[in-house]
Amino acid sequence: MEQVAIRKGEIGEFKIDIQLDQLPKDCRYLSDLLVKNPKAKSGYSQIDHVVLNPYGIFVIETKNYQGTIYGGKDHKTWLVNGKFKMMNPFSQNYGHIKALTSFIDKEYHDLFISMVSFTKRCTFKVGLDYRKIASNEIIVYDIELSEFIHRKVSVLKIQHKEALLNESDIVTIYKVFSHANITDPKVREEHNRALNTNTSDEKTSSIYTCTVCNKPVSDKVKRYCLANKKFNGKIYCYEHQKKAH
Ligand SMILES: [Zn+2]
Known part of the structure; x- marks a missing residue:
């Protein structure tokens, strides 16, 4: 029988709090969203954090596994310690991003950056691209989350001379996501x-x-x-x- 290391992984570490307080000043963020997602089995997606910045929309999934994380882009499942299977967290987060795009205008759909944050109790044996700042799928340790967002924003600033989202865009998207968040x-x-x-x-x-x-x-x-x-x-x-x- 396949064992799946679900439970432990679902406990967020939330050192992320400190990280979110250290974000660039022009960021706004939302945490613990539950939004409708007709494509998800439960009909909903639970999204840990969304960070809005003039250069991108960061969607962050947090994981609390312990041990060595083995994974790659073309793998549907990843392994923890070579034993426990987990769903490729970027596939999972892709579903979250898709769910979020359904609430906002098409012009914003290419602005998403997928981040998966693990605790320091993990060691990564994952595709090297996930650690590259040029990538739109980035794996980080919780303690380096804000640093990676800073670095990614710096790179995007160089690539795009002008902001991709102005203040009112950010406010609008923030409101739309807040409104989509199910609090019932x-x-x-x-x-x-x-x-x-x-x-x-x-x-x-x-x-x-x-x-x-x-x-x-x-x-x-x-x-x-x-x-x-x-x-x-x-x-x-x-x-x-x-x-x-
Ligand atoms: Zn409270």
Whole structure:
């Protein structure tokens, strides 16, 4: 039987918070989005972070695997420690990007940059292109996320003399994505349940909300909080995780 290392990988590490605070000043970002995606099995896509910048739209998927990550562009599945299979995270993130493009004008569709962030507990044995700043699919360690975004933006600035998105474009896209984000706790619950149907060790999901602001959070965020001692068994949204310790 194939073993799939799903669970651990779905717990975000969220050192990303610090990284997102260090983004270039002209960036805006959204975290923990749940948007409609008719092509996804559950009907929705959960997107960890979207960073909007005058030179691109970064879509970030976070992973919390431990060990050596083996993967390449033409591989549908990647391996963790040569044993556990994971879906190629860039295929997964491509689905997220496709879902996001459906909400915005075609002129913005080529501006997406796919990033997958792993924790420092991983070692990459992946295609070298993923580490190249010229690529539109970049793999990073969480602690270097903002650095890579800075570097990518610098490269894009050289390539394009003028900004690709002006301030009002960014505001518009930000609003559209915020609006597309499903905050209805019932829908979020259904999505979590759909994700969990394959794992017998999972209890049926319930609605997860931030202890402070009551905003619904994804299953991924809930798991992270509950697995993290500093949160004392409480669940916090990204915003309030920062203030919780
Ligand atoms: Zn909150």
